[in-house]
Amino acid sequence: MIGDRLRARFASDEGDPSFLGIGHPDVAALIAEFAPGSEAVELGGWTSTNVHLVGPGQVLRVHQRFVTRSRLAAVHDARRSLLARGLLVPEPLALLRCGQRVAELETYVPHTALAGDVAQFEALGQLHRASRGIAVPRPVDAQYGTPATLRRYLLDVRGDAETMRVAQWALGIVRELRRQWVPARELPTHFVHGDLVGPNLGRSDDGRALYLDFGCAAVRPRIHDLAVALFYLVVGPNDEGLAPDFDWSRVPELLQAYESASGEQLTDLEHRALTPYAAAIPLAVAAPAAYFPDSTYLRYRERRAGMTIAEWLLAHPIK
Structure with a gap:
């Protein structure tokens, strides 16, 4: 059953936790092998351990157990294609083993944050323009889920009374999401980054947009990438944004910036799909709580803040 497979992927224990820190023996061994005596700085990250190896000017990224070598190899090929087409991404250098996990080395590109909402949507349009025809296999875990998938996950939630109350609330939102959903087969599909927000988008020293962390890359409706960018503008960096307060x-203006940079107009159906696809983002992040060892993940403040935005969006479709 899908629930059993996902529980196995997300399961954690003291000897092999889902997220390895810089001090884990397997990570420390790789650092010692590839950057002996060099300073190693942990860069943060949600789905992988990311370490800047200062001496050689590289980044070591150690992925979670469910990330496969074949998936990473395909993403490396996609990134090399983007480099060849003039986009700035860290050059992939090698695939490695880190205990039972896959790791990778890539170049470190000095950068600062990419400032400005319009600049973010322009960068997204530039990515889509450069990535036409590129394909990668779907990731196991991403900020994407159809109403049917989200419902299946949420029906599998088990926990205390408060957890189940939140699950029922989420299922109610999914029912409205299903009513407004536009199936992927009716939308233009494209290579999408899947998480082009915050620290995954920078500005290099020479002024170019820098694209980082392709862990959620897939071929999906291109509106999904715009929906991710828009949702995280609303929720804000501290998960404190409220939908009624957003301008x-x-x-x-943001969509026009994307269209100008991508060289393509969004279709009328894509404009209609932006609302449900944006509302699906926090639900797709929350729903896999059914497969975490601690299902209270579904009740975290940021999960509920996101679902509040999703509920508001579906009641106030984007014009």
Whole structure:
């Protein structure tokens, strides 16, 4: 059953936790092998351990157990294609083993944060323009889920009374999501980054947009990438944003910036799909709580903040 497979992927124990820190013996051994005597700085990250090896100017990324070598190899090929087409991404250098996991080495590119909402949507358009025809296999874990998938996950949630109350609330949101959903087969599909927000988008020293962390890359409706970018603008960096406080009148300007940079117009159906696809983001992040060892993940403040935005969006579709 799908639930059993996902529980196995997300399971954690003291000897092999889901996230390895820089001090884990397997990670420390790789650091010692590839950067002996060099300073190693942990860069943070949600789905992988990311370490800047200062001496050689590289980044070591150690992935979770469910990430396969074949998936990473395909993503490396995609990144090399983007480099050849003039986009700035860290050059992939090698695939490695880190205990029972796959790791990778890539170049470190000095950068600062990419400032400005319009600049973010322009960078997304540039990525889509450069990535036409590129394909990668779907990741196991991503900020994407159809209403049917989200419902199946949420029906598998088990926990105390408060956890189940939140699960029932989420299922109610999914019912409305299903009513407004536009199936992927009806939308233009494309290579998408899947998480082009915050620290995954920078500005290099020579002023170019820098694209980082392709862990969620896939071939999906291209509106999914815009929905991710928009949702995280609303929720804000501290998960404290409220949908009624967001300046929704700016959305046409952001979409125009994307269209100008990508060289393609969004279709009328894509405009309609932006609302449900944005509302699906926090639900896709929360729903896999059914397969975590501690299902209270579903009740975390940031999970509920995101679902509140999803509920508001579905009641106030983006014009």
